[in-house]
Amino acid sequence: MSIARSSLKSSRWEAFRLYLARSGALYLMLIPAFILLLIFHYYPMYGVIIAFQNYNPGLGFAKSPWVGFENFRYLFLIPDFKQIFTNTLVIAVGKIVTLQLSAIALALALNEVKNVLFKRTIQTVIYLPHFLSWVVLGGILIDILGTRGLLSQAFKFFGLEPVLLLGSNVTFVPTLILTNLWKEVGWNTIVILAALTGIDPTLHEAAAIDGANRWQRVLNVNIPGIAPTIILISCLSLGGILNAGFEQILNLYSPAVYQSGDILDTYVYRAGLISARYSLAGAIGLFKSVLGFVLVVIAYRLADKYSGYRIY
Numbered sequence: 001m002s003i004a005r006s007s008l009k010s011s012r013w014e015a016f017r018l019y020l021a022r023s024g025a026l027y028l029m030l031i032p033a034f035i036l037l038l039i040f041h042y043y044p045m046y047g048v049i050i051a052f053q054n055y056n057p058g059l060g061f062a063k064s065p066w067v068g069f070e071n072f073r074y075l076f077l078i079p080d081f082k083q084i085f086t087n088t089l090v091i092a093v094g095k096i097v098t099l100q101l102s103a104i105a106l107a108l109a110l111n112e113v114k115n116v117l118f119k120r121t122i123q124t125v126i127y128l129p130h131f132l133s134w135v136v137l138g139g140i141l142i143d144i145l146g147t148r149g150l151l152s153q154a155f156k157f158f159g160l161e162p163v164l165l166l167g168s169n170v171t172f173v174p175t176l177i178l179t180n181l182w183k184e185v186g187w188n189t190i191v192i193l194a195a196l197t198g199i200d201p202t203l204h205e206a207a208a209i210d211g212a213n214r215w216q217r218v219l220n221v222n223i224p225g226i227a228p229t230i231i232l233i234s235c236l237s238l239g240g241i242l243n244a245g246f247e248q249i250l251n252l253y254s255p256a257v258y259q260s261g262d263i264l265d266t267y268v269y270r271a272g273l274i275s276a277r278y279s280l281a282g283a284i285g286l287f288k289s290v291l292g293f294v295l296v297v298i299a300y301r302l303a304d305k306y307s308g309y310r311i312y
Contacts, residue, residue, distance in 0.1 A: 051282035071283035080262070087173075088263040091244040094177045096237045102185045104230060107192035108218055126186030138251025141179060142166065166252055169260040176252065176261070180245060191233065192226060199225035228306075235303040239296035242288055264288050 020027075046061070051071055053064040075081060106126070113119040129137070144150045145165040152162035165175045199222060207217045246265035253261040264284060272281025 048282065048286055050279050051286045053279055055279045055282070057278070067279075071279050072287065075280065075283050075287065080267075083259065084262050084264060084267050087260060088242055088244045088265075091173055091176060091249075091261075091263060092241045094173065095180050095245065096241065098177055098181050099184055099188055100230070100234060100237065102181055103188035103192055104226075106185060107189040107196060108222060110189065111193060111196045111222065112214065112218070123186070123189075126189070128186075129183040130187040132183070134245075134247040134251050137179070137183060138248070141252060145175065167254065167256050169257050172253065172257040172261050176245065176248060179252075180248060191229065195226040195229040196222060231306045232303050235299050235306065238299040238302065239292065241295060242292050 049061055050064070052066060052068055053061075054067050054070075055061075055064045110119060110122065113122070142149065145163075146152070147162065147164060147167055151165070155162050163171070165171045203221045203225070204217055207221055212220065242264065244263045244265070246263070246269070249261055249263060249266055250269065253266070265288075268281045268284050268288075271277045271284065
């Protein structure tokens with residue numbers, strides 16, 4: 001028995017040694033990235049304890065008084081918290097839904113374009129805004145849509161009342177959704193177009209032989225063909241439902257639209273960096289992270305169930 005166990009251990013060690021010989025270089029290449037991950041992502045997580053302290057920068061993490069869940073109790077008692085959380089969900093869901101539907105429609109339309117030069121030109125034009133930061137785009141949009149922007153001046157020139165797209169709680173959220181759509185829709189078509197190229201051309205040929213026109217082939221061949229990809233993207237989008245777009249909103253909003261445009265991330269920015277309420281900001285950030293983690297797990301479970309995608 002001992003001889004058999006010894007033989008089994010030696011064979012396992014030999015298999016492990018051979019595996020390291022084949023793949024050891026790949027693991028060595030991972031070491032720098034792993035070190036950076038530890039330093040910049042995991043080590044800073046120690047600072048999450050300020051959510052359970054009355055944090056004082058002068059005392060540091062170790063000596064700041066411990067208050068337990070007091071910051072979380074205060075968080076849920078803040079009169080504006082419910083509105084801020086609702087704003088986050090409304091803006092995030094609006095962006096996800098409009099972006100996915102528009103990306104699918106645009107990808108289907110581009111897939112039907114036969115002129116290669118025209119198709120590539122359109123793709124290049126709609127991809128470009130994705131590579132511009134919201135700092136740049138925010139300045140452009142304020143110059144166009146602001147109170148003294150180009151659009152308001154045009155309305156005044158024709159004797160009309162100026163439109164306050166960035167200064168009204170009624171129009172601010174739709175403006176956020178539409179400008180985000182303009183910036184990102186081209187980039188989001190890439191995955192859909194890739195899925196369309198994977199559809200078997202013989203299906204289109206068979207449908208054409210049966211008398212299906214182009215619109216019928218889109219409905220009965222293309223859309224069913226990309227349905228698993230659409231389901232996968234929709235499920236994975238659930239994990240980011242609390243990310244309503246901090247950079248965009250920070251560059252476009254003002255106190256006049258806090259009621260409709262203030263989200264969790266912007267409130268953390270104001271509470272933590274502007275008002276120096278570090279513990280409250282830490283509590284909000286931790287609340288969002290925990291809820292986001294739960295949503296990511298649910299998203300991957302849904303993706304595994306409905307499209308067969310899984311990473312663990």
